[in-house]
Amino acid sequence: MKILLAVDGSAYTKKMLAYLVTHEQWLNPANDYTVLTVQPQLPPRARAAVGKAVVEDYNREEAEKVLGPVSKFLVRHSVDAKTTWKVGHAGEVISKFAQDGKFDLLVMGSHGHGTLLNLVTGSVATAVLAHCTVPVLLVR
Numbered sequence: 001m002k003i004l005l006a007v008d009g010s011a012y013t014k015k016m017l018a019y020l021v022t023h024e025q026w027l028n029p030a031n032d033y034t035v036l037t038v039q040p041q042l043p044p045r046a047r048a049a050v051g052k053a054v055v056e057d058y059n060r061e062e063a064e065k066v067l068g069p070v071s072k073f074l075v076r077h078s079v080d081a082k083t084t085w086k087v088g089h090a091g092e093v094i095s096k097f098a099q100d101g102k103f104d105l106l107v108m109g110s111h112g113h114g115t116l117l118n119l120v121t122g123s124v125a126t127a128v129l130a131h132c133t134v135p136v137l138l139v140r
Helices: 011-021 044-050 052-076 090-100 115-121 124-131
Strands: 002-006 032-039 081-087 105-109 136-139
Touching: 002 090, 011 052, 011 105, 011 136, 032 052, 032 090, 044 052, 052 081, 081 090, 090 105, 090 124, 105 124, 124 136
Parallel strands: 002 032, 002 105, 032 081, 105 136
Antiparallel strands: none
């Protein structure tokens, strides 16, 4: 099975990984894993002020802060996963990446906010569910 793990380095990512460890069908060395993190795009003025190279370095460093610990965790559990990062609106980028990559399953942690809070603050999980055609497993 080709599985995409969407991570942000939060406590919800840790809960998702802990859930996977307790369910062999989801965390199994026989599956093909890709770990994705999405960095928010810096405002246009900030990008223009510091330059493209500085912005790319910053995004790469921030992504590695998230991907490094997740990769170590997966290696400890005998899972060899590819890692990648993108820049943009997380919900849209995750959905598009899952669909374009023809993944069988997308797994991500969720804050578990109610509908009212999502209306006010928005939610990556809500955006993914609205846009993604790949089956999604939300762990909260």
